[in-house]
Amino acid sequence: MWNLLSVYKDCVQENTVISRERMPCAGHTLHDLLISARKQDCLTVGVYESAKVMNMAPDSVAFCVLATDEEFECDIALQIHFTLIQAFCFDNDISIVRVNLQRLANIVGDKYGELEDAHCVLITSPDDGSRKDLALEKLHLFCEEQRRISEWLPVVSLPER
DSSP, X not given: OHHHHHHHXXXXXXXXXXXHHHHHHHHHHHHHHHHHHHHTTOEEESHHHHHHHHHHOGXXXXXXXXXXXXXGTTOHHHHHHHHHHHHHHHHTTOEEEEEEHHHXXXXXXXXXXXXXXXXXXXXXXXXXOOOOOXXXXXXXXXXXXXXXXXXXXXXXXXXXX
């Protein structure tokens, strides 16, 4: 039994190292996916707008990105929204990651110039379901790996501009 536990522990540590090495790749992949989705008009930006999409068309949600920084860590209302969004994503098998708010706002082109609007970004599928994206598949695999090592909400570092 002790030997099996030791093997499991070594496996988890090895997977953690491999996953940490893949994080920069995940950041670039997410960046590319966000740019592509924005061009295809498949982004929903904002906590309330995302909640509407999740309520009205949950099957259209392909990926979720939550963003915050130190300034908003103590915002109780935002943390409650995040908890509800995470629960929805987990219940509906939607991959979800956490990123830096400023970097995400720079990529998604927040139309009002306010960072609050970029706390939640959904990548949706077109109505015809034609969205098959290699970047999306890579990110789903990355999130699946993270869940296997008990990191339910992986943090991804988006590349700096």
